[in-house]
Amino acid sequence: MLDAKDYESADIAIVTGSLRTEADERRLRRAREKSKCLLAFGSCACFGGMHGLADLEGVGGKGGPGFWLRDSVDPVWRAAKVDLAVPGCPPPEKKVKLLLENVLSPADEKQGRSVCDECGRKRSGERKIAKFRRGLKGVDEERCFLDQGVPCIGFATSSGCGALCPSVNYPCYGCMGFNGGVAEQDEGVARAISALASSLELENVEGGLADPVGFFMRFAYPCFSLKGGKGNGSGGR
Ligand code: SF4
Ligand code: SF4
Structure with missing residues (x-):
């Protein structure tokens, strides 16, 4: 390191x-x-x-x-x-x-801005996700991934990259972290889960996210106080 x-x-x-x-x-x-x-x-x-x-x-x-x-x-x-x-x-x-x-x-740093604010893909006014899909086959390259049911976490990810991945037809996977300081990722994931939940048609949604931990915490899992595994709790030594 x-x-x-x-x-x-x-x-x-x-x-x-x-x-x-x-x-x-x-x-x-x-x-x-x-x-x-x-x-x-x-x-x-x-x-x-x-x-x-x-x-x-x-x-x-x-x-x-x-x-x-x-x-x-x-x-x-x-x-x-x-x-x-x-x-x-x-x-x-x-x-x-x-x-x-x-x-x-x-x-x-413009706290509060997300990758969505830098993304040029067209978004629907009120997002309602009825189905998550896997893969990118058949995805409209101009429309918001999430509106099409493709997991994209740009809505909860700090701005700064210019929405690099969506600009080349790949969903954001959150490498800039959640808004807030590096030690405040716990709050970020809670906000992200709540925001996504409000966009789901819960009665109709088919299946679910194939890999929820990988979606919400791909880069920041070690930050979370509730993370599982033998090692949790060694922080702050
Ligand atoms: S959710 Fe993804 S595709 Fe949709 S506007 Fe945000 S960054 Fe762009
Ligand atoms: S994965 Fe990283 S580089 Fe790609 S859009 Fe998301 S924050 Fe930007």
Whole structure:
């Protein structure tokens, strides 16, 4: 997760990747001590990332000498104070430019805006989903995915990527995280579930989401306080 060369001090430490091994955590703590500013860069550092879904299977605490696994996969903020966070998988170019131009205050954040606000696909006024579909065969490339029953979590995902995936006919899978801080993803998922529920024709909806955890928490599962698996609760060590 960290290219931790020996150095006395640094203005900024850039951390990529999540905490998976005990060595990750030691390097992170060293970087934190020596750096004025710590930047969590990318969705794995900010939210724990996709491989955090491994905690569903409770795979923590294994490994061997030199590669001991922590009890759980965790985002960086669980073990060290984070000064700046730039999510994304990968982080959008626009955000990286802003960061480079003005390292200590990437102030273009418009809290509350979602990927839907940047998406050019046509949306229905009042969305009512009667059926979720799998795959993209036959999907209208100009209409909102969700209106067509294709799981797309752009409605709950922070803006900033320019709705990259929907613009190339692929649904958003949430790599920018929910609106709010990196440590507030719990609230984000609750809002997302409630928003989606209000769009469902509950009496008629056929089947359901094939993979609800993967839909709502693909990148941020390690952030959730209620996550399952053996490793939950190691945060904040
Ligand atoms: S739900 Fe997806 S496809 Fe629909 S407007 Fe939002 S980002 Fe675009
Ligand atoms: S559309 Fe969604 S998944 Fe794609 S880059 Fe943007 S936030 Fe990430």
